[in-house]
Amino acid sequence: MTQAPTPTADTVRRLVRTLLANQKGDETAGGPEVRPVGEDAEPATWWVGTRQVLRLALDGEMSTRRLRELRLRELVRPHIPVAVPSSVAHGEWAPGLICTLDTRLAGGSAEEHRVSAVGETDLAGLLTGLREVPVRRAETLGVPRVPPRSLESLRRAAGEAAERLAAADEFAPRRMRRLTPVAAARLTAGSGTPVLVHHALTGAHLVISVDGRVRGVLGWAGAVVGDPAEDIAGLALAVGSPAAVRAATLAGYGPRPCLRGLWLARCDAVLHLAEALNGGSTGPLPPLLRVRLRRAWEAIMLERATDLGSADDLP
Template identity: 30%
Template sequence: MAGCASGLTVDAVRAAKLIRCQFPPLAALPVTPLGEGGDHRAFAVGQRWVFRFPKHSGGGQGLLREARLLTWLAPHLPLPVPVPVFVGQPDRDFPEAFTGALRLTGRSGLETPLLKWEEVGRSVGRFLRVLHAQGAGTARALGLTLDFDPTYSDWQEAALEDLEALSRQWPEVQSWREVLNQTPTSQPGQLAVIHGDLAAEHVFLSDRAEITGILDWADAAIGDPARDLAGLIHWGGRAMLDAALAEYGKTEAGVIERAAWYALCRALEDMAFGLRWDRPTYVEGGKRALTILHMEFADTLTKPR
């Protein structure tokens, strides 16, 4: 495979070379950029496939872990997930693994006006009920790691940094500092297999507002189930959260408090990401989430300690 490419920077031309080198049956298909996040670049290969390439050293191991996890989870979950069919192996031409999966239909919830909050919320609630019930022991054996700090300082420190960066342009965000300084008072009774980054951009929807897939499992972990519920608050507020919980079933005391606090951290993170990378949809999504939290969860976030 010598001469395919080198280094970690991948554009469409280089992605095509790497795919052609390891998967000759796909060589004739066009390769076009789909977008990128903090960790991966994604490319459409023909009309059927999506390939993801890591942007950072060590990212290939994360994609391999994700591939193992999704292969295990997919038969149990009530919604589609992008199980990798192609796994590109690291070699001297590209030092990290990369993966290719069937392209799920629909559009990201971040880009889709959503009117059926309750219907989508119920579907996600059923999905999370099944996901969070999966065996943590099996997930650990597949490489999933523990991601929970009982002091919440990891989330708090990152959110305060985002707050400082954002306040230069939007001084009003400083009003959230007191809430961030008060970390959640509760602890999860049991950690679970979580998506870890469940929010509008990772839920694909059809034109009829039916969920067609849950994407991007790079942050999946053994962690606090409230983190996944936070994505519902961030996206659709109280209406979506309540609809999800009606299907999810019984929750422990404190889970809504933690979910709202995580949603605040996530809103600031999205705004900072959008500002840094000129992604206005993320900025607007974060602003909308702050409005939701102020209007619908203020009592939860500021209750007496």
């Protein structure tokens, strides 16, 4: 297994100069200004000047995903109404480890800017476009096909986690009881053709402008072919359940995938907060986990109008 060296600013600066050796834009003899995006001890993502971002694969599996992502973005680009990053250059930054230098999309994250009503139409276009991407072509690029998750198994696990959160005064477990075994059975994934799923529509991967428009989507390395409700769930955690369900409805999804996505998000939010609580950390819980829990449990009109215990089969 390839062992990644520790990335440093000097390493990154030299690497960028090498990647850009045959292109214009190497601003100074010392190379562009670089700084890590995060606060990790070994940061894998670096800002390069003001217009580019360098991402370093830290293991062989990540290298494979990074190369696949480059090809997948080109396949997706014509189908969606929002931007995806363009690759400026790529290569190896260590033996067997890939790096990619991408354009930086202008805007903030969904944690910084609230999505507007027009932004919801952007999200609807994203979901519509993902459904139109040819699945066979995505699979030839190496995008894996994954089966839908069992909502019943998730329901049971989240129910137990809710009790642990209740003991810490973090959550009222009676809220989970609204997802009964009958309801979970009615919200199994539909039998339709699987679609391309981004599978990581987090707030950090949505590029939002100050006016609430969705200007771009990052983080395509984890894309799969599978259950579109997973992306509805991701949006519920990122921008709130009402906005996510409105966007999915505009994209042509019916009550079943919308409500399935809602409950996937709710179960995930409960489980993630409980995992953090039980992780043994003596510090405060990450605020974002509480924010995601609140977003997932926002009420939606579709839920109020649907009786999952007695309704006919949902579309």
